[in-house]
Amino acid sequence: MPEHPLRLMIVDDHPVVRDGLRGMFTGLPDITVVAEAADGHQALALARSERPDVVLMDLRMPGLDGVGAIERLRADHPDIRVIVLTTYDTDADVSRALSAGVAGYLLKDAPREELHQAVRTAAAGGRVLSSSIHSLLVDRLAPGPAPATAPTPRELEVLRLIAKGASNKEVARALLISETTVKTHLKHVFGKLGVDNRAAAVVAAMERRLI
Incomplete structure (x- = not known):
């Protein structure tokens, strides 16, 4: 258990959902809910105030x-980790969220212990990632052929950081390269993995044991 409890903020526009989530974490010695927000601006x-x-x-x-x-959170507070908790599991929603640099994507029917x-x-x-989201990404990859050329060690370094939720700017800073080079x-x-976005690239690399 960490020396200090992890500080958790809940962001949802439905008060009953916030109440339910807060209750799920009440009493845990290692996690404490420090704030609740009803929209992105309030979050x-x-x-800024609750960190x-x-x-x-x-x-x-x-x-x-x-x-x-x-x-905005990733740009202003790169150390804050964000987990999406939603009822939506469409390909577009998942791709947008993972491309924004989230640390996780779970559905609201996740068990209490899984959330903890x-x-x-x-x-x-x-x-x-919830099992259904992981399956969605794997299914997207299934028809693709095996890559003819494996990613280079440098490309895999970039991909490992992306897998940890790093943004292009954070990858560039960590590897001492430009954001343009990261994008390249x-x-x-x-192209080598036969995918078209960051989330699918991470899953493809994991499935092929590249990272």
Whole structure:
């Protein structure tokens, strides 16, 4: 257990959902809910004042939606880890969220214990996907042929950081390269793995044991 409890913020426009989620974390010695927000704008304000370690973020909210809030949070507070918690599992929603740099994507029917562990995993730098989301991404990859050329070691370095939820800017800073170079590496990776976005590239690399 960490020396100090993990600080969690819940973002959802439905009060009953926020109440239910808060109840799921009540009493845990290693996680404490420090803030609740009803939309993306409120989440950004509370992130500045409360500095949560992890955010559970709904996708579809009035005003600033989940993806917009995630992009702003990642830019302003790169250390805050965001887990999407939603009822929507369409390909478009998943791709937009993962491309924004989330640490996880879970559905609202996730069991209590899965939510607890997801917050811990995200705070530790890992990524979490619900089984249905993982299957969706794998199914998208299934028809694709095996890559004729394997990614280079540098391309795999980029992909490993992307798998941890890093943005292009964070990858560039970590590897001491430009964001343009990061985008070029990713373009090459997409072509070699037969995919068209970051999320699918991560899953493809994991399935083929490249990362």
